[in-house]
Amino acid sequence: MTTTTEPVGVLVRRWRERRRRSQLDVSLAAELSTRHLSCIETGRANPSRDMIRRLCDELDVPLRERNALYLAAGFAPVHAERALADLGAARAAVEAVLTGHEPNPALAVNVRWELLAANRAMGVFLGDAAGESARSPFNVLKATLHPDGLSRRIRNLAQWRAHVLRRVRRQLERTSAAGLAELLAELESYPVPEGDVGQASPEGAVDDLVVPLRLSSEFGELALLYTTTVFGSPRDVTLDEIAIETFFPADPRTAATMRAAVAQTVTATLTASP
Structure with missing residues (x-):
């Protein structure tokens, strides 16, 4: 599992930029306000587990990296890793x-x-x-x-x-x-x-x-x-x-x-x- 000490907002912004998506585009698709997304990315708001799932689905984040986002937000990883x-x-x-x-x-x-x-x-x-x-x-x-x-x-x-x-x-x-x-x-x-x-x-x-x-x-x-x-x-x-x-x-x-x-x-x- 990828581990990180970076805030969850930094990771969200990095994946959004990696996908070359605007805040407006992602916020509309993930059904949240642009202001809320901006607050998440700047650390002024902490996303819920459901919000992380929605953003990861929209940004097509790999499961290993999704677990890193959950951890960064203070939640337990969601996806198991089996042999x-x-x-x-x-x-x-x-x-x-x-x-x-x-x-x-x-x-x-x-x-x-x-x-x-x-x-x-x-x-x-x-x-x-x-x-x-x-x-x-x-x-x-x-x-x-x-x-x-x-x-x-x-x-x-x-x-x-x-x-x-x-x-x-x-x-x-x-x-x-x-x-x-x-x-x-x-x-x-x-x-x-x-x-x-x-x-x-x-x-x-x-x-x-x-x-x-x-x-x-x-x-x-x-x-x-x-x-x-x-x-x-x-x-x-x-x-x-x-x-x-x-x-x-x-x-x-x-x-x-x-x-x-x-x-x-x-x-x-x-x-x-x-």
Whole structure:
């Protein structure tokens, strides 16, 4: 949980400014007077629990930071934070998505991009991402962009690196999550690739739709696109911060390669089992 010694009014104003909203706009949407909101932000009035909820809903404040606002106003935190293993039906939903997405790679990460769970195809996808990039907890973006990690096999590294950094910057701006600024600084410190090999799509169309991840593997070159899934209306901090990244083949050749690679890996695992 984020802890702070700052007054609740300072936090409210910071989130309003982060969302680039005026006092008039927020006060109308949250059903309070502009004068009342001004008094809250300047510390002349203390918001009730319900008022904090309304303002946080309107400003789309992440649950972890909502708890910080409640604490700053003198209230107990509202949102629990459980381990993934204790999330019941939500955990089962994560596992169902990961398993059901095979033979394509999928993984679940928290807000700092630390790996929570992955399917078998993701092991084929990550391959030899190791060394400094694989220190615990396993950070997916560090493992991807670190010079000792997956970056050695990314064919369009400059393109993909720029996309990842933009995404993390937007995420930091939206969530202000602890650890993200440090993660972004570390990713930006990694060597900048001079140019890319194989940026163009063999089919000549996928690059017009998305920024693909083009990856060399022992099974051949892969071209992948991805989607992100989050839980709707979460009430738990952990659940609020979980994102499921699902990768799809960007061309028929990649689809066939992924099916063969996962089948080969599963067969090898079964053969090696006692």
